[in-house]
Amino acid sequence: MAANTVTPALPVPATPTAPPVPTATSGATSAATSAATPKLALPLPVLHATVLDWYEANARDLPWRTPDASPWAVMVSEFMLQQTPVKRVLPAWQAWMERWPTPADLAAEAPGEAVRMWGRLGYPRRALRLHGAAVAITEQHGGEVPDDHATLLSLPGIGEYTAAAVASFAFRQRHVVLDTNVRRVFARAVTGVEYPAQATTAAERRTATALLPEADRTAATWAVAVMELGALVCTARGPECGDCPLFTSCAWQRAGCPPYEGPARRGQSYEGTDRQVRGKLLAVLREAHGEVPQARLDAVWPDAVQRARALDGLVSDGLVEPVEQGVYRLPQ
């Protein structure tokens, strides 16, 4: 927002354009390599202006970012965006907001309707939790999405990230908003490694805190701007470093873009897992408006043992409701 213009010449020590070719002879140049973390070579105000200006020029206009987007609209988007790409969230969010423009509208319906409306966004427990959050907001918070971090955190489905995101994006407060995009940007630009660790570390939180602008409004825009940079330019695969406003000061770039080294990240297998079976079972329940006989569910998966285990799991999660012996439905 606040149009700080970037000083054209970034005070970067002698690095024109090309990444420095790491010389074979390491010694000499002090560079106590692993001793100190290679900090981002940019004064804070310049860093802020650089990223904020980039955001102003490159931000996508997403409907939950418009000035008239309600806190509820922001909150719904955050639930949907937990592990689901923007492209797939867009139409689902539109439909959801048309049907349930306020928390009270959603709270008035059965949880099963939320699960059905969730469609194929994945991780349907989020739908149940969003419904639960809407009920809590309606019954305990006067129907208004809470504006403080601690209260948001107490709602079902809202963890550290989402609480910070809603407080920041919807209420323009100053919070460390640390999602996978932000963590990757800082890992590269500040720490000089391709990928952050699997779990968020205290060091990352310290780094993010140190870089956060002082003013509330600026910090809020900074948070979404760094996320956007991670989503559009500093991507996990095939980052567009040539388009990055931090190119010349990026620690990873300066180190010559060293590839990730570390334990192989566990790939989430899917074929043949209970998750796949749960998905198939729930798809049948979603599409059938009403009660579903056992036989319909039995048809989706050959292994009776695994099928029963998956269905049990859905029931204990509250995603499926047994009506009577051999009859199921979405929760009323």
Place this chain on the structure above:
DNA sequence: CAGGCGTGGTG
């Protein structure tokens, strides 16, 4: 705290 939890797109 590592692992479970959906679904679809892509390099």
Place this chain on the structure above:
DNA sequence: TCACCAAGCCT
């Protein structure tokens, strides 16, 4: 093609 990835949360 087939891992890997996508604005995490919960136990």
